[in-house]
């Protein structure tokens with residue numbers, strides 16, 4: 001982690017407000033780019049793309065060649081972790097990820113010991129990216145937060161309400177705690193290794209922080225996120241972390257205070273006024289344009305971009321979407337978005 005060169009994104013993560021906010025886009029490498037779709041054909045399947053450093057580096061760099069972005073995010077997926085633990089993950093076109101669900105018995109067969117070896121190619125990608133990006137660009141590593149990863153491990157696929165995993169957590173508290181332990185420990189090892197390979201900051205993707213009552217939110221989201229932040233900082237002092245608890249709503253400020261993340265990622269359904277009143281203006285925030293506004297473009301996009309810039313002008317702010325960019329997004333709109341954020 002070198003701070004010799006000014007990195008606007010990293011500086012903002014560390015609490016320094018910039019004149020214009022730095023900008024990156026969640027899922028900035030992906031299917032909305034024709035060059036991504038081309039490179040993707042060179043891999044047998046999506047996970048092979050993630051595990052082939054040459055291809056993963058190439059797709060990570062593609063958006064940086066087109067757009068004036070302040071950060072590069074490692075190209076991988078949150079589900080490489082269950083795959084590394086010995087629960088194979090397949091991606092079927094149009095269906096998203098599919099796994100054979102774990103249960104209260106098979107959880108004990110997950111193989112923590114082999115995970116980092118399995119993830120070695122991803123760490124090699126981080127090393128190569130460190131060497132390839134411009135020094136003023138911030139390199140973001142990431143993993144899924146334990147609860148979000150567990151929803152796929154227990155449910156076997158994505159679901160609108162995470163019913164299977166939420167029920168499991170209530171019915172089998174001990175087995176669930178065991179699963180959280182495995183994921184927390186593996187995530188700490190994995191993120192530590194990402195920092196050692198050259199990441200400047202890491203993001204915890206807690207995409208399914210919604211649909212939880214306050215006790216479940218505390219146990220399933222806050223506690224594991226805090227343990228990761230603390231475990232990581234015991235190894236990498238002051239390791240900068242972005243937490244993105246999507247859908248946390250009324251739990252947002254509690255999440256920030258309890259976990260100790262440096263930056264709070266804000267989803268697009270969170271009212272700007274609420275962020276301003278509930279979170280101290282020393283706390284850096286990241287977000288939160290609705291990806292749909294980027295698809296539609298024009299005034300639907302620019303009016304809300306301007307409202308976000310104004311709402312967060314008095315605090316450290318990293319401009320981003322409030323969830324990942326979608327394949328339908330026109331490239332010209334991304335160019336217009338960045339120009340607007342940068343004041344050009």
Ligand SMILES: Cc1c2[nH]c(c1CCC(=O)O)Cc1[nH]c(c(CCC(=O)O)c1C)Cc1[nH]c(c(CCC(=O)O)c1C)Cc1[nH]c(c(C)c1CCC(=O)O)C2
Nearest residue numbers: 026027028029030073074075076077078096097205207324
């Ligand atoms: C829940 C989740 C996943 N993956 C991720 C999350 C958390 C963020 C969020 O909520 O969106 C995170 C993720 N997935 C991907 C990245 C790469 C880095 C980036 O550019 O941001 C990151 C950070 C690539 C990807 N991950 C995936 C793709 C598309 C795969 C393809 O090329 O066919 C990409 C570019 C596949 C994926 N991976 C996942 C799903 C549900 C899907 C299928 C849905 C879809 O197709 O968009 C799991």
